[in-house]
Amino acid sequence: MKNIAIIMGGYSSEYKISLISGNVVYQFLDKTKYSGFRIHIFKEKWVFVDDNETEVPIDKNDFSVTVNGTKITFDAVFNAIHGTPGEDGLMQAYFELLQIPQTSCDYYQAALTFNKRDLLSVLKPYGIKTATSYYLNKGDSIDTKEIAAKVGMPCFVKPNKSGSSFGISKVKTEAELPIAIEVAYKEDNEIIIESFLDGTEVSVGVINYQGKITVLPITEIVSENDFFDYEAKYLGKSQEITPARISDEMTEKVGVIAKRAYEVLKMKGFSRSEFIIVDGEPHMLEMNTIPGLTTESLIPQQAKAAGISLEDLFTNAIELALTK
Secondary structure, three states: OEEEEEEEEOOOOOHHHHHHHHHHHHHHOOOOOEEEEEEEEOOOOEEEEOOOOOEEEEEOOOOEEEEOOEEEOOOEEEEOOOOOOOOOOHHHHHHHHHOOOEOOOOHHHHHHHHOHHHHHHHHHHHOOEEOOEEEEEOOOOOOHHHHHHHHOOOEEEEEOOOOOOOOOEEEOOHHHHHHHHHHHHOOOOEEEEEEOOOOEEEEEEEEEEOOEEEEOOOEEEEEOOOOOOHHHHHOOOEEEEOOOOOOHHHHHHHHHHHHHHHHHOOOOOEEEEEEEEEOOEEEEEEEEOOOOOOOOOHHHHHHHHOOOOHHHHHHHHHHHHHHO
């Protein structure tokens, strides 16, 4: 029986979603192979939470926990933290130093993909298309005319490093830019402003399944709101259609691009890349390396469409981590 630490929570606005993801992993873990331990990682505490919701502190020196006088160490970590410190490389580096296998990509890939600007810059030479973008760092002077001239209107103002659409605004006029920039700075001190891509939005899951890099069935996203924002993602204000209503050729094309990005970056574990298809060309928006794993989330929906149960999905992730 292997001891598996399921880490959840985190330091960002996404912690609530992460707790749901982590509990889903705990619920669907194959109990014949693994003993699951729910570990909450917060700025103020790292604790093991038992089935009675009792909290026991984690020893950060070796990531162990002592329960009723018995010290428990972990064979592997299932990483379900969206945002910092689970998706940006900090936990990955910590576990690498402790030589504890974990289910997500390595620390460099996590840090790179978490930074939207850097990710898109690295993928550009491989022919992966993106929106036209304009970068701002906190303290830079804001020239709204210059921004509007470069990216056009409408446009999107996004924090460079945040998830679940926190801090994102769709801006329709130059006059709205300063307010949107303020909102984005609440989440991050770097901003990416992107041209509006008018097309079909799709989400492409790529995983290593039983040793083979696999593109899952693609999901088309139709938001009732102006874009796929927090409400659309988590409060049912969107339609998620799997498989996407796109031609077989386009399914193949966008799948090849998502897989190429996974391979170029030497990814491991789960990834979910977002694209907007404009005039037959997929444009990449971002890549998530710890996508939501709630039962409503896209990767579980896509796995289901591929005939992979949640138990299989999670077992596969753990077994790959253990064999690394």
